[in-house]
Amino acid sequence: MTTHDRLRLERLSKHYGRHQVLHDVSLDIERGSFLTLLGPSGSGKTTLLKVLAGFERCSAGRLLLGDADITSLPAERRNFGLVFQGYALFPHMTVANNVAFPLKVRRWDRSRIEARVREMLELVQLGHLAHRKPAELSGGQQQRVALARALAFEPDLLLLDEPMSALDRKLRADLQIELRRIHRRLGTTFVYVTHDQDEAMTMSDQVAVLDHGRLMQVGPPETLYERPENRFVAEFLGRSNFLPARLLAAEGPGSRIEVAGRTCRHAGPVPEAGHGVSLLLRPEDIEVRPASPGDGWNCLSGRLQIRTYFGDRALYQVEVPGAGTVSAYAPARPEFRPAEGDEVHLVWRAEDGVLLPAEAERS
Template structure:
């Protein structure tokens, strides 16, 4: 496959009249990286991918490949592979002819086409399917044909626009593992679009979270999940409880804040005394007091709802600081919580994180 190529976006924007689909987006994708563009519908992620591909002309800014501007080049001159949500296979052509198509339009010699198609199909483990038609394949196999077609001409990088959204849950999970394996095997730069948070977390080297045409936060999945910068990021990338209050005192790297009359300790943050703060607390970071733990922060409440999920309990508790969502591993809590029963929840100062409100 082709050598590693780095891609940079320098203040890329796209306006449709007064609407800003992209608003001064700047980021760099390292050669060989798996970057995912994640966001809700209308956030600009597909517009950004199509701008990189050349199908959308930016209103402003630059797109650079290895430092060379390419925003003026048409799609066919960018040499980028593309995998679409609906596969976009030719139904009347065999698997081999579908994969060969990009080479044929480039005028590649026939003997060379045959060798490259064979290599691409073997890469995606479809070596024995060359003569079949797309309708004779499963959804996962069709997706692998689309991937082989996007890779057969040795693209500079691969763009994937929600390629797994048409698959059922089990097949989708299997294909996530396969795509990550393909990425490691070929070492190509992948830029992937999805609205599925778990998909982004499980597959990516880094994730860019978009909202209203802007990149709100960019980082490794663990960094984004454990240290979200804003309320939106914390809510969109998983579930969170939010506590708002006022800083009452500071001590070194920590501070104490009052929320609905109760005082809680929080590690980290530079908020001065008297400032308003918003703290995000993941459901799995809460514990039930009495199961052997004695966390610094505690609040009493009543179990309002309860679900048994096999490996964990999920419950909602009404407390003096609002309704809190809690996820508890089954092995850590022997008895099932009772709806209407009293419960004390707790967390340590480093279990939550201060975030900016949106």
């Protein structure tokens, strides 16, 4: 097996007795990619990672690396690197010896081991700490040692199970950038598990969103955020507004829809739905204005209920008759700054909304 092989998951399922944790998960993980398995607690992402690692056997389906079927291959023969949340460093060993350990197990010769350890510690910028013990390192430094150890033996894939969840927010942000740098330099395939949406969006080439053991959508972060295929993905990847809508007629490349009693234009795809649809609008795609801008814009009016200040921007919660509470972001220091209780107009472009089947609201 080489790092040039694609990993293919074909209809993987996993049962624990009568409880099914994974449901027919099919996924292609291209060589050299950074794929994140994203989902809430109980979504099956860690179970799926254990199946990939060989720690758990799937109940049905196949796992292929290139042309090789590795479904029944034990973990120790898969040549996959692993990084866990708890680091799992040997406390009695130095940093250098921790990194060298998997190489000694594989019986590399001494000079090759020494050269590789130096290379890995340089990669994670810890060469100056080679003779320290894990207890003498910070959490972030320990995580870098664990990463160096997992990469030292040139694995076909690197599997990472929420490795940053125990770190503070600032350190997580720094390590996200560092991990992305290391991935780009090495070109090793990374499969990363997290429940943190920001982490997934920041680092990944591809994100696979899971819910209750089902693959809901997979694609680049931008596609998942801007064109989610269902309500679960839309809600899990950021703040969303879902407005009840009704299709009226096709209009050129787009369509006319009714939202809260107003006729609006929609320029995106129209789902194959029976009757009802929902219009997804992200808060950053809505402008808050003192008056309707006229033709060419979609517009709903309502009253500002709450304004929340975030430093770089403010969040307006606007009560719109027939649509409920709609969230919109505004600049922190806008020219138009309404008071709570004032009438405002919410404006968006035809191409900024996403239509989803109304049935998606119940998924």
